[in-house]
Amino acid sequence: DTEVTQTPKHLVMGMTNKKSLKCEQHMGHRAMYWYKQKAKKPPELMFVYSYEKLSINESVPSRFSPECPNSSLLNLHLHALQPEDSALYLCASSQVVGRADTDTQYFGPGTRLTVL
Amino acid sequence: KNQVEQSPQSLIILEGKNCTLQCNYTVSPFSNLRWYKQDTGRGPVSLTIMTFSENTKSNGRYTATLDADTKQSSLHITASQLSDSASYICVVSSASGGSYIPTFGRGTSLIVHP
Numbered sequence: 001d002t003e004v005t006q007t008p009k010h011l012v013m014g015m016t017n018k019k020s021l022k023c024e025q026h027m028g029h030r031a032m033y034w035y036k037q038k039a040k041k042p043p044e045l046m047f048v049y050s051y052e053k054l055s056i057n058e059s060v061p062s063r064f065s066p067e068c069p070n071s072s073l074l075n076l077h078l079h080a081l082q083p084e085d086s087a088l089y090l091c092a093s094s095q096v097v098g099r100a101d102t103d104t105q106y107f108g109p110g111t112r113l114t115v116l
Numbered sequence: 117k118n119q120v121e122q123s124p125q126s127l128i129i130l131e132g133k134n135c136t137l138q139c140n141y142t143v144s145p146f147s148n149l150r151w152y153k154q155d156t157g158r159g160p161v162s163l164t165i166m167t168f169s170e171n172t173k174s175n176g177r178y179t180a181t182l183d184a185d186t187k188q189s190s191l192h193i194t195a196s197q198l199s200d201s202a203s204y205i206c207v208v209s210s211a212s213g214g215s216y217i218p219t220f221g222r223g224t225s226l227i228v229h230p
Binding site: 004006031033040041042043044045048050055056088090092094096104105106107108109110112 | 150152157158159160161162165205207212213215216217218220221222223225
């Protein structure tokens with residue numbers, strides 16, 4: 001199984017709503033990532049979890065709150081978002097640093113988020 | 117600051133033709149270089165991965181090269197197909213704190229016309 005799944009595929013929310021994005025992988029990867037991607041731009045790294053601990057937070061606003069409840073799951077909790085937060089949110093996973101020739105980040109299909 | 121530059125920004129070719137995409141990087145310490153294909157609205161899919169000691173790697177009609185001395189990579193697509201229309205992203209990673217930290221290029225948008 002080399003698949004990363006993300007739910008929901010699409011999400012529309014108001015600025016006062018609270019919602020969560022979910023990501024799941026069963027490849028035994030111990031590093032998981034959240035990215036934000038705007039149209040025609042490369043993905044921007046938001047958070048990195050390594051062994052279920054937050055290791056990198058790329059100065060993301062507190063209205064985005066990540067959570068890694070176990071080694072297979074990664075959540076992104078959303079609260080009081082702004083319209084400019086509308087984007088494709090990608091989850092990825094990889095082996096924790098080991099053999100560089102086998103590492104790759106496996107991406108999920110993304111959640112298309114629209115904030116009204 | 118780690119950077120990855122890709123060229124051209126966009127490319128239009130006819131079906132059946134070959135093309136080459138370029139990637140220059142200044143990432144340190146270098147761990148690996150990957151090429152991804154991303155269809156619009158979908159997650160990126162890995163095409164190739166190369167480490168410092170590798171010069172070339174193929175995946176079907178895709179062939180990637182790496183020159184670690186000049187810090188350049190290329191992705192050659194042979195006999196292009198309509199389904200090759202996508203964004204091709206070069207990603208160079210550093211190993212840090214138990215995870216691979218990627219630096220993304222802005223991508224080359226490839227359009228294949230019949």
